[in-house]
Amino acid sequence: MSDGKVLLQVQGLQKHFPVRQNSFIPGGKRVLVRAVDGVDLRLYEGETLGVVGESGCGKSTTARLLMHLIEPDEGSVVFDGKTVGRDLSLREYRRQVQMVFQDSYSSLNPRLTVLDSIAFGPQVHGVSAGQAKARAEDFMQRVGLDPSRFGERYPHELSGGQRQRVNIARALSLQPRVIILDEAVSALDKSVEAQVINLLMDLKDSLGLTYLFISHDLHVVRYISDRVLVMYLGEVVETGPAETLFKAPAHPYTAALLSSMPSMDPDHRTEEAPLSGDPPNPINPPSGCRFHTRCKYQASMCQQSAPSLVPIQQQAEHQAACFLHHPRSRHPQAIKP
Amino acid sequence: MLQYIIRRVLLTLPIMLGVSLVCFALVHLAPGDPLVSVLPPDASAALQEQLRQLYGFDRSYPEQFLSWIGRAIQGDLGTSIASNRPVAAEVMRAVSNTFMLACVATVIGFLLGSLFGFVAGYFRNSWIDRVATALSVVGVSVPHYWLGMVLVIIFSSLLMWLPATGAGPGGSSDWVWNWEHVKHLILPALTMSVIPMGIIARTLRALVAEILAQEFVVGLRAKGMRDFHIFLHVVKNAAPTALAVMGLQLGYLLGGSILIETVFSWPGTGFLLNAAIFQRDLPLLQGTILVLALFFVILNLLVDIIQSALDPRIQRG
Amino acid sequence: MASQGEERSDGYWRGVIRRFLADRVAVAAALVVFALVLLALVGQWITPADPFQASMLKRLKPIGTEGFPLGTDELGRDMLSRLMVGAKLSLFMGITPVLVAFLIGSALGILAGYSGGFINGAIMRTIDVFYAFPSVLLAIALSGALGAGIVNALLSLTIVFIPPIARVAESVTTQVRHRDYVEAARASGAEALTIVRVHVLGNVLGPIFVYATSLISVSMILASGLSFLGLGVKPPQPEWGLMLNTLRTAIYTQPWIAALPGVMIFITSISFNLLSDGLRSAMEVKQ
Secondary structure, three states, rough: OOOOEEEEEEEEEEEEEEOOOOOOOOOOOEEEEEEEEEEEEEEEOOEEEEEEOOOOHHHHHHHHHHHHOOOEEEEEEEEEEEOOOOOOOOHHHHHHHHEEEEOOOOOOOOOHHHHHHHHHHHHHHHOOOOHHHHHHHHHHHHHOHHHHHHHOHHHHHHOOOHHHHHHHHHHOOOOOOEEEOOOOOOOOOHHHHHHHHHHHHHHHHHOOOEEEEEOHHHHHHHHOOEEEEOOOOOEEEEEHHHHHHHOOOOOOHHHHHHHHOOOOOOOOOOOOOOOOOOOOOOOOOOOOOOHHHOOOOHHHHHOOOOOOEEEOOOOOEEEOOOOOOOOOOOOOOOOHH | HHHHHHHHHHHHHHHHHHHHHHHHHHHHHOOOOOOOOOOOOOOEEEEEEHHHHOOOOOOOOOHHHHHHHHHOOOOOOOOOOOOOOHHHHHHHHHHHHHHHHHHHHHHOOOOHHHHHHHHHHHHHHHHHHHHHHHHHHHHOOOOOHHHHHHHHHHHHHHOOOOOOOOOOOOOOOOOOOHHHHHHHHHHHHHHHHHHHHHHHHHHHHHHHHHHHHHHHHHHHOOOOOOOHHHHHHHHHHHHHHHHHHHHHHHHHHHHOHHHHHHOOOOOOOOOOHHHHHHHHHHHHHHHHHHHHHHHHHHHHHHHHHHHHHOOOOOOOO | OOOOOOOOOOHHHHHHHHHHHHHHHHHHHHHHHHHHHHHHHHHOOOOOOOOOOHHHHHOOOOOEOEOOOOOOOOOOOHHHHHHHHHHHHHHHHHHHHHHHHHOOOOOOHHHHHOOOOHHHHHHHHHHHHHOOOOHHHHHHHHHHHHOOOOOHHHHHHHHHHHHHHHHHHHHHHHHOOOHHHHHHHOOOOOHHHHHHHHHHHHHHHHHHHHHHHEEEEEHHHHHHHHHHHOOOOOOOOHHHHHHHHHHHHHOOOOHHHHHHHHHHHHHHHHHHHHHHHHHHHHHHOOO
């Protein structure tokens, strides 16, 4: 998988949001929310990359930056080797990369029928109305909704799971190569969630898709992902193959996240809460390593400088940003390779 | 808080500038010669030119505007063409009359409207609610100048209890709060009060119903809180909005009093405006509209500030 | 809203109509409005007498006089006929400004709401300046400046109503603009105009329209008010506000006749208000 083709790549992605604060009063500071602060990301063709982190870590903003729904301050998106905006038009890019949002209800225009919503995308790109409708019906079938029964319905007449299937069909109707799923199943009931996830996996195989799966639910991410990326306060702290990361997390934050998962095994119950304190404010992130304030391994160096991503145990694919793993690190508890 | 006030005031300045610009433009887009009311038809060209220079009508528009604004800031609004008296003095006198009328009307409207609105919201969907709502719809829908006429018909013409027009025996210049004067105030004030009554009743009804429906009120009741305390709680929460609406209505009445003042010949700004329009008295017209509009803007500003002081969650602008 | 997708529920508009028809007050108001509009359209052909025929002998005959069921006005013309014919002008003056302001105001507001940023600021600040005037004052000032006459009155009223409609339009459009389905539409690569046409308009015009209908009664009262002051319709054209003006002198001799035109204005105004309220309630229910 990971020696496959890189389909989507960003480097140094950055987005800061100004907070409106007394701009008329002279001397007022310009305050910034550092939502995404230097994210590097690679998406290989045919894989599912899971992105996890707590609320406010910047996952959704990253997704929107990747979709170019927001303009990045720094860093550009490269798709299939071509820079979006320069070698590849935004319009063409949008045919290749699509997104499914978290709120199934607000993702659909309440005034359009299901078929109209799905057919909109193709029609924008020049497909005739008749063909677009036929394509919409085809994709409805693929997501498990009978077009003759559901096609003419309005969003409010469908259940949450059905609406999310419509959203998936809508994303598929443009026949993209990549789909970004931003908490796409988080708002669904558990049983429905399982069905939709299995649907997603089937579609990925049958249509040869690549997924970027954003979620805060670690169980789901583990089940569905090939590789995982962990974000904290706008930065990437660890990335690696799913199984490796879940079995042997390298970054203290990842370890804490994983141990806070409610255990499925009654013999190995989760006892203590490994993470203390509240997630800090992205307006004033801690200096140096952003996690140091909540890390049980924190040392003075962690406050002074920020660690970069380094390979773990000489595996190029598994990387973490922590001084514990830096070669020749002077961290008192540094792990010798 | 102070920052908010400063910011809000600063934001109002461009609006005031815009308002004076519109005011100036309005008046000068009138077709026809502004001096027509003063000049005899056969006036010589020299005389026309002289008067034009006197009033400044020979200068370019931007010049006229700037000099008008410049003097207005110092309190000089020019001289009325028709009456030859300073505009500022006339407008201020008229404003005090209208202000008196509008204040009384607003208070009456507020009291009645609050009563109806409160009752309607408290006893939602009962017959009381329906009556109160009907009254407030009437208040908002009735053409108030017609209502004035009807009241005059009933109380002046038929019953002869109250006078139909005017502001009292000596005019408004020496107003005293005795029956001789107040009886002139009653009908116009009542007529004028109908509009704010309707609006406040409608606003309060919705507001009270909404507050009562909030889940924590149910919680308060469950805790055994007595009805009177719940009532106080509703009043406390509804007060900022109600006062805001009242303030806005006052401003609206100040600016929009012309119709009622015409019906009752009440010597206020509306009456003055009427005269200025028909006599095509440009300085007077400009000055009156400017003062009224600015009053409205400043009143809005005050209402915003007071409202956000009472309820910090509301911070507009 | 927990339908499992098994039974079909109403489409949006069918639901609105159903709720509206269940509201008796609203239906009654709608019927009255319908009757008035009908009167406005055909009134001039079904009057019992000639509304323009004056007769100094027949001045101010009381209500119930033979041949003149509602009496005669100060020039001896039949009141009933004049009231009927007056409907056309009065309703026209009331509805037209709101209609035109709806078109222009919506366009401005939607443009401002969807574009955001500088364009929004420019449009809305300009509108704020006009909004800073109390509407009666602005209407009268504009009318006074432009002069009397129907066209001028229509123009000034339209200008008065554009700001409030534009503000509502901008507010609603800004809300819709940030909904996920608009983001999704942007994500499919559609152009702004397409998105506005397909996704924004359908969700935005409804609330704006309902707000506009609530302005009709205000417009009617203002238009009649302008005529009342001598700034709108000119005599001898029959218009209710103007009739109130010319009949003022008759308050002491024939008070009830003098009050009649106002009754018509009142009925029209209240019916439009109730109709508008009914529409709003019918459209407001969340699914």
